[in-house]
Amino acid sequence: xxxxxxxxxxxxxxxxxxxxxxxxxxxxxxxxxxxxxxxxxxxxxxxxxxxxxxxxxxxxxxxxxxxxxxxxxxxxxxxxxxxxxxxxxxxxxxxxxxxxxxxxxxxxxxxxxxxxxxxxxxxxxxxxxxxxxxxxxxxxxxxxxxxxxxxxxxxxxxxxxxxxxxxxxxxxxxxxxxxxxxxxxxxxxxxxxxxxxxxxxxxxxxxxxxxxxxxxxxxxxxxxxxxxxxxxxxxxxxxxxxxxxxxxxxxxxxxxxxxxxxxxxxxxxxxxxxxxxxxxxxxxxxxxxxxxxxxxxxxxxxxxxxxxxxxxxxxxxxxxxxxxxxxxxxxxxxxxxxxxxxxxx
Amino acid sequence: xxxxxxxxxxxxxxxxxxxxxxxxxxxxxxxxxxxxxxxxxxxxxxxxxxxxxxxxxxxxxxxxxxxxxxxxxxxxxxxxxxxxxxxxxxxxxxxxxxxxxxxxxxxxxxxxxxxxxxxxxxxxxxxxxxxxxxxxxxxxxxxxxxxxxxxxxxxxxxxxxxxxxxxxxxxxxxxxxxxxxxxxxxxxxxxxxxxxxxxxxxxxxxxxxxxxxxxxxxxxxxxxxxxxxxxxxxxxxxxxxxxxxxxxxxxxxxxxxxxxxxxxxxxxxxxxxxxxxxxxxxxxxxxx
Numbered sequence: 001x002x003x004x005x006x007x008x009x010x011x012x013x014x015x016x017x018x019x020x021x022x023x024x025x026x027x028x029x030x031x032x033x034x035x036x037x038x039x040x041x042x043x044x045x046x047x048x049x050x051x052x053x054x055x056x057x058x059x060x061x062x063x064x065x066x067x068x069x070x071x072x073x074x075x076x077x078x079x080x081x082x083x084x085x086x087x088x089x090x091x092x093x094x095x096x097x098x099x100x101x102x103x104x105x106x107x108x109x110x111x112x113x114x115x116x117x118x119x120x121x122x123x124x125x126x127x128x129x130x131x132x133x134x135x136x137x138x139x140x141x142x143x144x145x146x147x148x149x150x151x152x153x154x155x156x157x158x159x160x161x162x163x164x165x166x167x168x169x170x171x172x173x174x175x176x177x178x179x180x181x182x183x184x185x186x187x188x189x190x191x192x193x194x195x196x197x198x199x200x201x202x203x204x205x206x207x208x209x210x211x212x213x214x215x216x217x218x219x220x221x222x223x224x225x226x227x228x229x230x231x232x233x234x235x236x237x238x239x240x241x242x243x244x245x246x247x248x249x250x251x252x253x254x255x256x257x258x259x260x261x262x263x264x265x266x267x268x269x270x271x272x273x274x275x276x277x278x279x280x281x282x283x284x285x286x287x288x289x290x291x292x293x294x295x296x297x298x299x300x301x302x303x304x305x306x307x308x309x310x311x312x313x314x315x316x317x318x319x320x321x322x323x324x325x326x327x328x329x330x331x332x333x334x335x336x337x338x339x340x341x342x343x344x345x
Numbered sequence: 346x347x348x349x350x351x352x353x354x355x356x357x358x359x360x361x362x363x364x365x366x367x368x369x370x371x372x373x374x375x376x377x378x379x380x381x382x383x384x385x386x387x388x389x390x391x392x393x394x395x396x397x398x399x400x401x402x403x404x405x406x407x408x409x410x411x412x413x414x415x416x417x418x419x420x421x422x423x424x425x426x427x428x429x430x431x432x433x434x435x436x437x438x439x440x441x442x443x444x445x446x447x448x449x450x451x452x453x454x455x456x457x458x459x460x461x462x463x464x465x466x467x468x469x470x471x472x473x474x475x476x477x478x479x480x481x482x483x484x485x486x487x488x489x490x491x492x493x494x495x496x497x498x499x500x501x502x503x504x505x506x507x508x509x510x511x512x513x514x515x516x517x518x519x520x521x522x523x524x525x526x527x528x529x530x531x532x533x534x535x536x537x538x539x540x541x542x543x544x545x546x547x548x549x550x551x552x553x554x555x556x557x558x559x560x561x562x563x564x565x566x567x568x569x570x571x572x573x574x575x576x577x578x579x580x581x582x583x584x585x586x587x588x589x590x591x592x593x594x595x596x597x598x599x600x601x602x603x604x605x606x607x608x609x610x611x612x613x614x615x616x617x618x619x620x621x622x623x624x625x626x627x628x629x630x631x632x633x
Contacts, residue, residue: 063437109618113618113621114621115617115618115621119572119617119621121380121440122568122569122572122617123614123617125565125568126565126569126610126613126614127614129565129610130607130610130611133603133606133607133610134603134607136603137601137603137604255561256448259444259448262441262444263445266441296452296456297451297452297453297455297456298452299448299449299451299452299455300448300449300452300453300456301452302445302448302452303445303446303447303448303449303450303451303452304445304449305445306441306442306444306445306448307428307442307445307446307449308445310432310438310441310442310445311428311431311432311442314438
């Protein structure tokens with residue numbers, strides 16, 4: 001695929017996503033009951049979370065086992081700032097800024113230390129576990145930041161809801177749903193755009209062959225650090241949305257959260273953006289349905305899905321479907337359609 | 346004086362504990378460069394195997410030292426045949442697949458054994474030093490860890506099997522061209538690694554109790570101990586568990602158990618930054 005067709009295709013995808021988002025914003029709150037609306041808002045926040053890892057791992061080639069650290073940090077930063085300032089607009093900036101800042105520090109340590117894949121995985125996992133343990137042990141009055149009590153494993157149940165800037169009116173569930181839709185779409189469009197820029201292509205070059213990219217004059221460490229920081233910011237945004245649809249709790253840092261997002265990217269297809277979001281929605285809905293039935297432990301399903309995909313569908317759903325679609329749509333060899341295509345080439 | 350002795354003995358206990366928990370993972374990682382994230386669940390299943398055997402009226406030592414390792418080894422062979430074999434050489438994929446396996450095993454254990462802690466009484470009591478009372482079982486664990494490591498060292502260093510294993514570790518192409526079948530070595534390694542995880546689980550059952558989700562706590566610690574240890578399976582793991590176990594115990598004494606764990610993880614992270622190839626990547630190079 002040449003670059004120009006890629007850009008055109010990417011433009012079409014973004015336009016399609018915009019239409020889908022608008023349709024969802026207009027129609028969904030009218031037809032869905034409140035409970036479903038809140039749940040779908042939650043799924044949207046998870047979709048943003050999926051995008052953060054899809055970008056980092058799929059395009060930056062950096063497998064982060066602790067993406068949930070940024071997710072949780074974003075939510076905690078938001079809740080603590082909102083409780084202290086009483087204003088959620090500034091707190092939202094904290095939700096994106098603090099994880100990005102944390103990632104900048106951690107990433108400096110990782111990439112400028114030239115740690116390889118496995119160690120990168122270990123350290124990100126470790127950092128997540130440290131945060132998880134620390135946050136869990138912050139029960140009691142001694143642990144507070146300003147006005148905000150950290151609350152140990154109870155989390156912060158009184159997480160303030162986002163308010164309209166300037167007026168201070170809390171957002172209704174329908175408003176939040178709209179916001180989550182916009183955030184998901186904006187993140188998708190941003191990622192799509194990012195990978196076609198000069199910076200994005202350099203990041204992909206580093207993923208493909210770090211040594212070669214460095215020999216061509218790119219600063220691989222800086223590029224990796226940059227994509228790491230961007231991805232952490234996106235994860236923080238996801239945390240912010242999550243905090244507004246549920247509340248802030250230490251489970252956001254947990255290993256199962258980190259595992260879930262990896263599973264979405266693996267199932268959706270590494271190196272794609274739409275796939276992980278779709279996989280995230282599908283698997284969440286499936287997990288919720290299974291949980292409601294209570295017949296089978298959701299872990300069994302998640303685990304089986306991950307094993308089966310890694311072993312049998314290593315490319316993920318999106319590439320597999322695209323290949324299937326291409327085979328169906330491509331006219332058979334020798335047919336008039338095929339000849340016309342050949343001539344066009 | 347007594348206090349110092351107690352702290353030192355506690356450190357010995359913690360080191361033995363960490364070494365036992367890590368050695369199964371170390372064998373698999375050192376030999377095959379496969380990171381088995383289901384390691385914690387292997388430990389958990391070893392624990393369940395031991396406890397169910399005791400409940401069925403089997404002698405506790407037999408249950409911990411024989412039944413737990415054997416039953417997890419059988420599981421390991423199955424996993425190697427069905428999943429791992431297809432993924433050799435794809436390190437990230439093996440990591441992911443074993444994570445999937447870990448979730449699957451947690452789910453299955455929760456479904457069949459229930460989401461509650463089951464325990465068994467420790468087979469030995471406690472002893473006193475001055476005014477302090479210590480559980481004797483910790484030292485049984487440390488002793489068993491010592492035996493396992495000494496045996497592992499001796500086997501790798503002095504026997505033909507050990508020679509084959511070290512050769513495959515160093516250069517698998519060369520080893521296979523000399524007539525050693527790597528796939529067989531891998532299958533055996535995975536079985537031994539699983540058995541050691543099962544042993545750890547069986548031995549830990551009287552201390553911590555067994556819960557389907559208990560593995561998560563162990564896998565990270567073990568993972569970090571192994572990576573900090575570096576390329577040499579036995580020497581590296583022994584050294585790093587000594588180092589990290591001491592740090593953990595001392596900081597637990599000074600602060601709280603949670604901060605002790607945090608200190609362990611933090612120390613390992615800093616250590617990896619200083620010695621990216623682990624302890625035995627720099628010193629004691631080439632020891633088995």
